[in-house]
Amino acid sequence: xxxxxxxxxxxxxxxxxxxxxxxxxxxxxxxxxxxxxxxxxxxxxxxxxxxxxxxxxxxxxxxxxxxxxxxxxxxxxxxxxxxxxxxxxxxxxxxxxxxxxxxxxxxxxxxxxxxxxxxxxxxxxxxxxxxxxxxxxxxxxxxxxxxxxxxxxxxxxxxxxxxxxxxxxxxxxxxxxxxxxxxxxxxxxxxxxxxxxxxxxxxxxxxxxxxxxxxxxxxxxxxxxxxxxxxxxxxxxxxxxxxxxxxxxxxxxxxxxxxxxxxxxxxxxxxxxxxxxxxxxxxxxxxxxxxxxxxxxxxxxxxxxxxxxxxxxxxxxxxxxxxxxxxxxxxxxxxxx
Ligand SMILES: [Zn+2]
Ligand SMILES: [Zn+2]
Numbered sequence: 574x575x576x577x578x579x580x581x582x583x584x585x586x587x588x589x590x591x592x593x594x595x596x597x598x599x600x601x602x603x604x605x606x607x608x609x610x611x612x613x614x615x616x617x618x619x620x621x622x623x624x625x626x627x628x629x630x631x632x633x634x635x636x637x638x639x640x641x642x643x644x645x646x647x648x649x650x651x652x653x654x655x656x657x658x659x660x661x662x663x664x665x666x667x668x669x670x671x672x673x674x675x676x677x678x679x680x681x682x683x684x685x686x687x688x689x690x691x692x693x694x695x696x697x698x699x700x701x702x703x704x705x706x707x708x709x710x711x712x713x714x715x716x717x718x719x720x721x722x723x724x725x726x727x728x729x730x731x732x733x734x735x736x737x738x739x740x741x742x743x744x745x746x747x748x749x750x751x752x753x754x755x756x757x758x759x760x761x762x763x764x765x766x767x768x769x770x771x772x773x774x775x776x777x778x779x780x781x782x783x784x785x786x787x788x789x790x791x792x793x794x795x796x797x798x799x800x801x802x803x804x805x806x807x808x809x810x811x812x813x814x815x816x817x818x819x820x821x822x823x824x825x826x827x828x829x830x831x832x833x834x835x836x837x838x839x840x841x842x843x844x845x846x847x848x849x850x851x852x853x854x855x856x857x858x859x860x861x862x863x864x865x866x867x868x869x870x871x872x873x874x875x876x877x878x879x880x881x882x883x884x885x886x887x888x889x890x891x892x893x894x895x896x897x898x899x900x901x902x903x904x905x906x907x908x909x910x
Contacts, residue, residue: 577725577746580819580844583612586885587892589632592821592846594744595620598769603728605742605821607653610636618643623721625728626655627823628739629662637666645701648680652687654720654730656738659688660697660711672704689716689740691732725776726816731838733825736863741825741838746816750775756810762799765789771806775813779803820877822847823886826860827869832876839877847873848886849898855890867898871905882906 577598583591589608595617596602602620606627610618618640627633644651653663663686682701687694694716698708720742721728731741750772757764767787774785781804788798807813820839825831839845849867851859859866865873867884874882884902891898 577749578744578817578819580846582846582883582885584609586887586895587889589635590823590848590886591633591636592819593617594819603744606633606823607636607640608632608634610639615643619647619649621651623652623728624654625720625730625740625742626653626659627742627821628656628735628737629658630824633823634662637663641666644682645675646678646680647682650683650685652685652721654687654689654740656732656740657688657690658737660686660695663697663699664707667699667705672701675701675704678702687720689720689730689732689738692716694720724773729838731834733822733831733834734828734863735824735826739824741820741822741835743818743820743838743842745818747776748816749814751812751814753810753812760799760809762787762810763789771811774803775807775811781807818842820845820847820879822870822873824848824850824864826863827865832869832873835873836876839873839879842877842879843881845874845877845879845882847882847884849884849902850886850888852891852897852901855888858888867901868905871902871907872909874902875906875909 577596578594579597580592580594583593590606591608592605593613594603594605600620601622602617604621604624607624678701684699685696686699687696692715694714696712699705700708718729718731719727720730726744726746729743733739733741752768767789771785781802783803784800785803785806786798786800791797818841820842822835822839847870848865849870850864851866853866853868856866870884884898887895887898
């Protein structure tokens with residue numbers, strides 16, 4: 574089964590954290606955290622539609638300027654999400670530059686920012702055509718854990734304790750569609766753009782009794798068509814399986830409440846990306862800095878039943894000793910203790 578997302582950490586585990594999540598079938602990507610982005614190409618950065626900032630410590634937010642620099646002058650809208658204090662920080666960033674010439678630009682860059690607080694989301698829009706001043710008054714809506722919901726995937730968040738709020742993040746495909754080649758052959762159907770439309774119809778939740786027309790041109794360029802019901806075609810050519818889930822957990826103290834919340838968010842993940850800044854034996858420092866240990870990271874992965882997990886965001890004190898962090902997390906993952 575080909576997963577719809579191909580997540581990858583942007584930097585090495587001693588550099589700024591961040592997860593780049595390109596989509597398999599579209600020129601589009603999500604970004605978790607906005608630290609140093611210099612390892613991403615302009616082409617990759619331009620694919621990003623939604624950015625989720627876990628918290629505004631510098632290593633998670635300094636990339637805002639890099640991104641703004643690239644997007645300025647383009648006709649584009651980006652959506653940003655962040656925890657309590659996010660709108661104030663965005664406005665401070667935008668307020669740091671002089672925008673007197675920007676109204677002359679032909680294209681408009683629009684930034685939709687959403688601040689996630691306990692129980693509510695506050696939304697504000699900024700546009701280059703307005704010198705990045707707020708476009709309207711802030712809108713409030715309830716927040717019950719869902720940050721973004723689209724046809725084939727959703728992004729959920731949870732507020733974790735890092736002495737400040739820090740968002741834990743999960744992206745999940747609603748389900749996954751696999752096309753059975755033999756089914757196509759039996760029905761005499763060629764592969765083609767109609768398969769994309771068929772998958773879209775499934776993600777849209779088109780009714781089982783509804784008609785689906787498969788159209789193509791044969792070798793003689795003759796127009797061909799076959800009509801099926803959604804249910805029939807699905808049964809013959811598609812295998813539907815649970816969607817892929819990816820979870821990203823960064824800076825937080827390893828308190829029982831945090832671990833509980835993190836496990837709940839990460840449960841059933843194919844791939845969990847979780848920070849492991851300190852060794853268990855340096856647990857005092859970890860707690861002082863409101864961070865996890867490698868053992869706690871492995872425990873979360875184990876309790877969440879993650880198929881695979883990757884640790885990152887190591888303290889520079891372990892340069893050359895990263896194997897110790899990996900060994901400790903792996904041991905906790907295996908033993909669950
Ligand atoms: Zn950090
Ligand atoms: Zn932090």
